[in-house]
């Protein structure tokens with residue numbers, strides 16, 4: 068519940084986050100725009116993954132409430148990234164509809180396989196995203212004399228903490244016991260890393 072209470076604060080920060088144009092180099096500004104582009108695509112995919120899982124998991128699945136809770140948090144993450152992208156005049160990824168379709172297919176596929184596969188999907192995705200957000204926070208902290216970059220780092224820290232809560236939830240709910248865990252988790256992990264590379268540029 069603690070993370071839910073932090074959302075109005077982080078949303079307010081996101082709304083007040085403006086482009087860190089002063090004191091940053093052209094390269095740093097482009098790097099920040101690239102971060103926002105990929106995060107925007109990632110949060111869209113996260114929203115789609117949970118939509119897909121909720122569409123295919125049985126209605127009486129004991130994991131529905133947990134997945135719905137994570138989905139509510141992802142919807143807020145997407146709203147925050149929508150705001151950041153528009154405030155910072157970032158061009159969204161040209162593959163925006165593709166990220167949605169791939170996220171939905173991944174969610175629907177793992178949801179069809181059952182609760183453990185759905186949790187495996189969350190575990191792997193959030194593990195990759197947690198590392199990705201940590202890399203961005205480190206990068207933003209380096210631009211230490213810029214208020215807007217600091218603001219953005221604070222927003223990403225809150226998102227990162229919630230993604231890591233999702234990871235822990237998945238681990239607590241038997242993600243590792245999913246059928247074909249090793250090959251499927253490798254495919255999902257590789258796919259997520261490739262998507263991050265593509266969405267940061269295009």
Ligand SMILES: [Fe+2]
Nearest residue numbers: 110113141144
């Ligand atoms: Fe998220």
Ligand SMILES: [Fe+2]
Nearest residue numbers: 113229230233
């Ligand atoms: Fe998440």
